[in-house]
Amino acid sequence: MKKNFYQSIPKDLKWREDDIIIQSQFTKENDKVCHLLGFNNYIVYMKDLQQEPKKYIKLDFDIKFEILRENVVKKSDDDDSLGQIKGISIIKDLGNETIIQKKYFGGERLIKQWREFLSNRINQWQFHQMFRVYKKIGKGNFASVYLAQKIEDSKKMAIKAFSKQAAYAEENGKEAILNELKIMRQLNHSHIMQMYEVYETQNSLYVALELLEGGSLYDLIKEKTLLSTTQIQQIMVGVLQGLNHMHQKNIMHRDLKLENILFKQQRKMDSVVIADFGLATKVDEPVYLYYRCGTPGYVAPEVINIKDVKGHYSEVCDIFSLGLVFYLLLSGKQAFPGKSYGTVVKQNREATIDFKIKQLQQAPSQAMDLMRKMLEKDPNKRISASDCLKHPFLAEINNQMADDSANDSIDEGDEFGQVATRMNQLNEETIKFDAFRRNAIVNSPGSPGIIDTKQLKQQKIIDSLNQLQMNSPLLNGKIETFDSIPNIGTPKNKKCQNTFQQSPMIKPSQFKQTLPQQQQNQGNPLQKYSQQKN
Incomplete structure (x- = not known):
């Protein structure tokens, strides 16, 4: 049975009255042109702007996206360079490892605009090819925090990785995670820890966080x-x-x-x-x-x-x-x-x-x-x-x-x-x-x-x-060994402790050498951790 990607626009969806946040023309895989209209929590699909749209998709937790890039010839096993951006794939997760997707192609600037729009609302599919992961800087029961660098812009981040199976096994586990991600996507202030993006694979969630090096x-x-x-x-x-x-x-x-x-x-x-x-x-x-x-x-x-x-x-x-x-x-x-x-x-x-x-x-x-x-x-x-x-x-x-x-x-x-x-x-x-x-x-x-x-x-x-509330997977099983990294989504369920998928391949850290000597002597938490664990 064929699964539908888009749904018919219901009569109660007053899309003409809502604010359009982003609107663009794309080319599909069959080289036909289409238009996508991005609203706060849904996308309307149109073949022609002159015709009444019939299809839309709601931006909920089951919808992901992935940036499409040109293939590049790797010069070595350590070559992690990325190909030029060429499009975007919107993915519908049907469960049981089944997904369907629609691919849309356009210029790099256009795709980056859509990436910004979507990353504030839904998770990005895949993770490993997007980051250099240097070392583990925190560990919980089945969740870990890594020092990582985004390949595209070399920005340092803290990546919190945890098992979806373990988190969802908790009472209200999935609801709690959805709530926290939704809350953090609404916050943008210099005195609030920033969440950049959320990546997802079949087994894990990866939350890209602001790297805070000053302790608590x-x-x-x-x-x-x-x-x-x-x-x-x-x-x-x-x-x-x-x-x-x-x-x-x-x-x-x-x-x-x-x-x-x-x-x-x-x-x-x-x-x-x-x-x-x-x-x-x-x-x-x-x-x-x-x-x-x-x-x-x-x-x-x-x-x-x-x-x-x-x-x-x-x-x-x-x-x-x-x-x-x-x-x-x-x-x-x-x-x-x-x-x-x-x-x-x-x-x-x-x-x-x-x-x-x-x-x-x-x-x-x-x-x-x-x-x-x-x-x-x-x-x-x-x-x-x-x-x-x-x-x-x-x-x-x-x-x-x-x-x-x-x-x-x-x-x-x-x-x-x-x-x-x-x-x-x-x-x-x-x-x-x-x-x-x-x-x-x-x-x-x-x-x-x-x-x-x-x-x-x-x-x-x-x-x-903490017996005021024992049910939150985001509150139990806190990350230990590194106080400076915020703890998003650390579930605790003894039955699931061995379900966390294998950690990303860790590369030698370039940050260890680039920290100023004075900062090292003052007990920089990253350097301190490296000395203890290496």
């Missing part, structure tokens, strides 16, 4: 790095700018914590990015895929206390989670300092926070004011991300780090003299607070801004239990 906030705290107030402000502003971008798109993260706050560059706090969108969701989804989720010690009270499976909350749950991170950065103490999972969950549910601990007594008054507003128990009274960025404690740093004029940090009616006075007062308080913290290091291992290592290890154990 957890790494910094673990190393007992004392952050200055200015550095804390930079971290807070960067994360809030990323959250503001998400919240404007009606997306909430729901799992902000130290491990999910990463840096593009070492020791550069303004290079901070938000990572790991395994629990992110649209606020207005009819039913959340996971309704009570997150990590105890970082969860907003309205999330941890929700009882109705069909219940809802808003994006300000992320502000509470970031407020808990803020509390830790300023004081060096967890807001919920229980020594067991049950105690932390109980404290988290009650959301009673002690703002009068000695480590916060000399904190800038404006920092304390912002923290209280972020940790407001009532979500209806809690401050928003955009208002956090306008708060006097962060306004000046926000202006310095702003991507565009959307984040105005000072009200237009505010007189310059009042602003200057306020900033001078804040700077004086900051200088005193930093001096207080530096002096405290000599006398106390639990000094402000330096979280106790035992306490951090205890929180790590509590994190690993």
